[in-house]
Amino acid sequence: xxxxxxxxxxxxxxxxxxxxxxxxxxxxxxxxxxxxxxxxxxxxxxxxxxxxxxxxxxxxxxxxxxxxxxxxxxxxxxxxxxxxxxxxxxxxxxxxxxxxxxxxxxxxxxxxxxx
Amino acid sequence: xxxxxxxxxxxxxxxxxxxxxxxxxxxxxxxxxxxxxxxxxxxxxxxxxxxxxxxxxxxxxxxxxxxxxxxxxxxxxxxxxxxxxxxxxxxxxxxxxxxxxxxxxxxxxxxxx
Numbered sequence: 001x002x003x004x005x006x007x008x009x010x011x012x013x014x015x016x017x018x019x020x021x022x023x024x025x026x027x028x029x030x031x032x033x034x035x036x037x038x039x040x041x042x043x044x045x046x047x048x049x050x051x052x053x054x055x056x057x058x059x060x061x062x063x064x065x066x067x068x069x070x071x072x073x074x075x076x077x078x079x080x081x082x083x084x085x086x087x088x089x090x091x092x093x094x095x096x097x098x099x100x101x102x103x104x105x106x107x108x109x110x111x112x113x114x115x
Numbered sequence: 116x117x118x119x120x121x122x123x124x125x126x127x128x129x130x131x132x133x134x135x136x137x138x139x140x141x142x143x144x145x146x147x148x149x150x151x152x153x154x155x156x157x158x159x160x161x162x163x164x165x166x167x168x169x170x171x172x173x174x175x176x177x178x179x180x181x182x183x184x185x186x187x188x189x190x191x192x193x194x195x196x197x198x199x200x201x202x203x204x205x206x207x208x209x210x211x212x213x214x215x216x217x218x219x220x221x222x223x224x225x226x227x228x
Contacts, residue, residue, distance in 0.1 A: 004158070033214050043204065043218035056215045090158055094214055104214055106158035 002027065004093050004107035012113045018079040021110045025072050025093030031055075032074040033104060034066060037088040046089075049074055078112075086114045117142045121205050121219030128195055128226050136190040136222045138179075138205035146207040148172075148181050148188040149216070153202045162190075162203070195226045 005024045013019050025032050034046040045058040049068035066076040072093075078085055088111050092104035122137040140146065150162040150172070163172030168183035177192045188205060205219040 031214055033216075035216075042220045043206075043216075045215045045217070048214050056212050058215070092159075092214070102214070103161050103164075104216070106160070108156070108158045 004091055004105055006089075006091050006107040006110050008110060009108065010111045010113075012115060013081050014115050015081055015083060017081050018077060019081060019112060020075050020077045021089055021091075021112070023074045023076075023091030023093075023107060025074070025091075026105055029093035029095050029105070030072050031094040031096065031102070032068055032072065033092045033094070034074070034076050035090040035092065036060075037090060037109070038084075038086070043090070046076065081114045083114050085112065087112060117146070117207060117209060117217045119205050119207055119217055119219035122222055124202075124221070125223035125225060128224070130197055130226055130228050131194045132226075134190070134192040134195045134199075134224070136203055136205075136224070138188045138190065138219060140186050140188065140205075140207050142186075142207055142209060144209050145183075146209050148179070149206045149208070150177070150179055150188070150190050151204040151206060151218075153204065153221070155201075159204065195224075197226045197228050200224055200226045 007022045031050045033048040037043045048056045052068045063079045068074045088109040090109045092106045094102040118141045120139050147166045149164045151159040152162045163174040165172040165181035171180045179188050179190045202221045204221045206216045
């Protein structure tokens, strides 16, 4: 079974631009979560989607948004990019969106550099 | 709010040495606890987990015990290998937010032959 895929793997943007990152979960997985990883702040939860609905959201400004499609693929968007948005963005998928814990399977990430 | 505090790195060990990476947590409820590993250029992989007090998670020779009284979940391995070189993250999730993980800062482990 193919793992979680994220595209693109690397991205360079300039301040003020916007960016869209894509995540394809493992086949059959309906929950997708996004995380930001930076050297200074570490790994921080952005949001989780299940059945096209946002279930949880981390403490990030409104410039960070996401969505999930009917095939469970997810995108996240960052508008008006700032230098501090440079990070590795990780996507994780889980089989179900219930409250009980399901293992999250992480993709390799998208490395975003903002110049 | 929730938080996870991990032992500062980096940690450098010789092959076959004993490994301990300390992890303590603060949570409002009764969280589930995890150790994740990140190899260079790869995403995170779940190493082990424990969902209630006194549970012991184990995998690939690594172990960690959920200690509610000390709010700890220390990672141990009796004999490390060069292939264990990676970054290790301790994490927790609260009931009701099962896939919202709070991570520690990570500990870089290097094992020398």
